[in-house]
Amino acid sequence: MGTKWITFDLDETIMQNPFGKWVFPEIVNMLKKETDTEEDILDLIVSEHLQRMSExxxxEAYDWDDIITGVAGNLGAGSVIDIERMVIKHSESPKIYLLEDNMLDYLKRIKEKGFHLAAATNGYSKYQLPVLQKLGLDRVFDEVITSDSAGFAKPNPAVLKKLSDDGEITAHVGDRIDHDVLLANKLGVFSVFIHRALPAEVLAYPIDERATHPSFIKICEEKWHKENRLREMPFLENECIPKVVVQSVEELAEKIGFILK
Incomplete structure (x- = not known):
């Protein structure tokens, strides 16, 4: 029997990276000083990212070097901005952190059930690996698949080809509908959606029935349209509703045997 894999998204599922509060503000300050522009530089960066997503x-949407270089060039800035260096500099506590206090223990518990774990992220290796290493995640994940190393990005199923060639992908876990739930459902593997603010009426349902609750379906539909706000994408329940929803990796670790029975 081949290796049984469970794959995990990273950002907002397992960890917090330093981009939003540290890397992007440093880049914005550098460009403001060099160009003396009145434009909202962060908005220009985010808009280019969202435009690529909408297309x-x-x-390419996570190639921050290319995005920042383009924005800087359009503003007339000539300095070379070393984003990888910034990520490494800011990869320290409390700027980066695991989203649950005992996250490493919860992931290890899942491994103890006989699964191999892989991180599957749309972030590029040079931006993700420094954070993973500082947080100790590199010692828990058996594989780390980044979009640039795979040559594909979620939700393209080809991003996980290396794992499917090596064994069986049992489940994919993530916090986004458009990247994570859609990927798992396209692959025909168990889709696990993490939502840390589930309403009480959904939490009251048995864990294997939560995804059918009308309030949860509404959450998924609203999140889907927010994630795709620059394009008209229909919300299709067979593609956009996960098999199961949990409020934490801790809950997933506790119920993994029941969920994947």
Whole structure:
């Protein structure tokens, strides 16, 4: 029997990276000083990212070097901005952190059930690995698949080809409908959606029935349209509703045997 894999998204599922509060503000300050522009530089950066997403250029949407270089060039800035260096500099506590206090223990518990774990992220290796290493996640994940190393980005199923060639992908866990739930459902593997603010009426349902609750379906539909706000994408329940929803990796670790029975 081949290796049984469970794959996990990273950002907002397992960890917090330093981009939003540290890397992007440093870049904005550098460009403001060099160009003396009145434009909202962060908005220019985010808009380019979202434009690429809307065009389904998911691999390019996370190439921050290319995005920042383009924005800087349009503003007339000539300095070379070393984003990788910034990420390494800011990869320290409390700027980066695991989203649950005992996250490493919860992931290890899942491994003890006989699964191999892989991180599957649309972030590029040079931006993700420094964070993973500082947080100790590199010692828990058996594989780390980044979009640039795979040559594909979620939700393209080809991003996980290396794992499917090596064994069986049992489940994919993530916090986004458009990247994570859609990927798992396209692959025909168990889709696990993490939502840390589930309403009480959904939490009151048995864990294997939560995804059918009308309030949860509404959450998924609203999140889907927010994630795809620059393009008109229909909400299709067979593609956009996960098999199961949990409020934490801790809950997943506790119920993994029941969930994947």
């Amino acid at each position: 389904e250029r998911f691999l």
